[in-house]
Amino acid sequence: MGLKQNVSLLKGLRYDGKGPMLTFVLHRIAGLGMGIFVTMHILTSFLGGQIGGFLNDIYMHWAFQLFMFFCVLFHAINGLRITIIDLFPGMLEYLREAIWVEWAVFLPVYGIAVIVILSTAVGS
Secondary structure: OOOOOOOOHHHHHOOOOHHHHHHHHHHHHHHHHHHHHHHHHHHHHHHOHHHHHHHHHHHHOHHHHHHHHHHHHHHHHHHHHHHHHHHOHHHHHHHHHHHHHHHHHHHHHHHHHHHHHHHHHHHO
8 A cells, every 4th residue: 555645736836845856856857858859859850841940940049058958967967966876875964965066066067058058149
């Protein structure tokens, strides 16, 4: 018999998990974003024509590029943190510190990418 808990959606959204919950949710969003990108990419190659051109225009837009780079970079860095904690269970007591290190690596790298992508978008 499964664990039965009555938690409403509103109560679940009010959960204050802070860093670990934020990385959990962002990891899922990033994975979903990459899955949508791969699906669009496959559809572009199969459909071609105007639909393929429309999807290709979406790829080339700077906002989509920023979103995709966020998805790939965050998913990779967070996945690396999860892997390290899984391989070394003693690190679990330093989970919040590991999340801070993750953000300390992610934010400057993503910030540089934002500057490059936006300067390229404005320049061309």
